[in-house]
Amino acid sequence: MSDQTLFSIFFSAMVVNNFTLALFLGLCPFMGVSARVETALRMGLANIFVLVLTSLSAWVLNTYILTNAPYLRIISFIIVVASLVQIVEMVVKKIAPVLFRQLGIFLPLMTTNCAIFGLAIFQTNRGYDFIQGIVFAVGAGLGLTLALVLMASIRETSELSDIPAIAKGTGLTLIIAGSLSLAFMGFAGLL
Amino acid sequence: MRSTTPSQDLIRGIWKENPVLIQMLGLCPALAVTNTVKNALAMSAATFFVLTCSSILISSVKSLIPKEVRISSYILVIATFVTLADMLLQAYAPVQHKELGAFIALIVVNCMILGRQEAFSSRNTVYRSLLDAIGTGIGFTIALLMLGGFREILGIGTFFDIPLFGPDFEPWVVMVLPAGGFLTLGFIVLAMGYHEERKKARAVREGASA
Secondary structure (H helix, E strand, O other), rough: OOOOOHOHHHHHHHHHHHOOOOOOOOOOHHHHHHOOOHHHHHHHHHHHHHHHHHHHHHHHHHHHHHHHHHHHHHHHHHHHHHHHHHHHHHHHHHHHHHHOOOOHHOOOHHOOHHHHHHHHHHHHHHOOOHHHHHHHHHHHHHHHHHHHHHHHHHHHOOOOOOOOOHHHOHHHHHHHHHHHHHHHHHHHHHH | OOOOHHHHHHHHOOOOOOOOOOOOOOHHHHHHHHOOOHHHHHHHHHHHHHHHHHHHHHOOOOOOOHHHHHHHHHHHHHHHHHHHHHHHHHHHHHHHHHOOOOHHHHHHHHHHHHHHHHHHHHHHHHHHHHHHHHHHHHHHHHHHHHHHHHHHHHOOEEEEEEOOOOOOOOOOOOHHHHHHHHHHHHHHHHHHHHHHHHHHHHHHHHHHHH
């Protein structure tokens, strides 16, 4: 059981310990989908949805199923995450085929998105209860979305500027991420 | 799939197709735990173990795995070895285990390991998969040690806990913080890009003069 207040959990997950910029979780979509603001936003929203579902299932697993077998945690979490992503994929395909096409390969890739799996592990290690877990998941998801959108808007702007040839691509993205991360460190004093 | 020799399997992953520096795979662990050389070493050892064991197991049972469920089967194999690595570290290196924390469990979602299984172990012999895993593992270790070395020397002023600069050194604290990870990797990638550009320019010059 954790005695943090809900607000501090939410705020910490969203900005102070931002999943992408402070904990390096979910870097693949951060590098891959952050070229356009609109796609970044959609990806972020899909992430929030999966994160909340993961948090729910991790809580159920921890409370009812894994109480006697904590050593099976890693294996069962990964199975749950994989099947969840599969279900979400099918649901999105059925009810929103346009969105499904736009997200493309990054929807199935969420299985190996460290942010999703990391959320389940962190939630367990910190002993969050049901409500705390949901708040944590929403905060983390909003934080991911924030980082993705910020990154995408900076990259959209920098596309028009004159960049030296060697810095095009990953190098520049990493330096921008470093600067963003520095900026987010400013929030550390708030909690 | 007999286009490469065994020695090429081994050395390819070390530099030319370095998983972290060239392919940008497995970035989460590469950046999150490399604030000191010791942590970088523990992380690479754990990843090396998981990668080698999964490659051996998967390449030896590859004909038994149905194609439709191969990804899930790989993930299960990897998760099993990660659980093992987690327990081994907890038993023999409790300090490092505490420092790395949740990031040991996160080896499961290291895209580099799954990538090697899908791209190599699933269609090559055990021997060649082993070589490939060792090569990729060494490449990963080199990248992590580079990152960890830079960040520890600049951010704390030590290397492997040995002080380097005497008492007047003002540590560059930002390097051990998350931002330092992004910046260090960014500068390494830039330096490698610069090197490539120069090599290309030299080749062009030589071609023109000849």
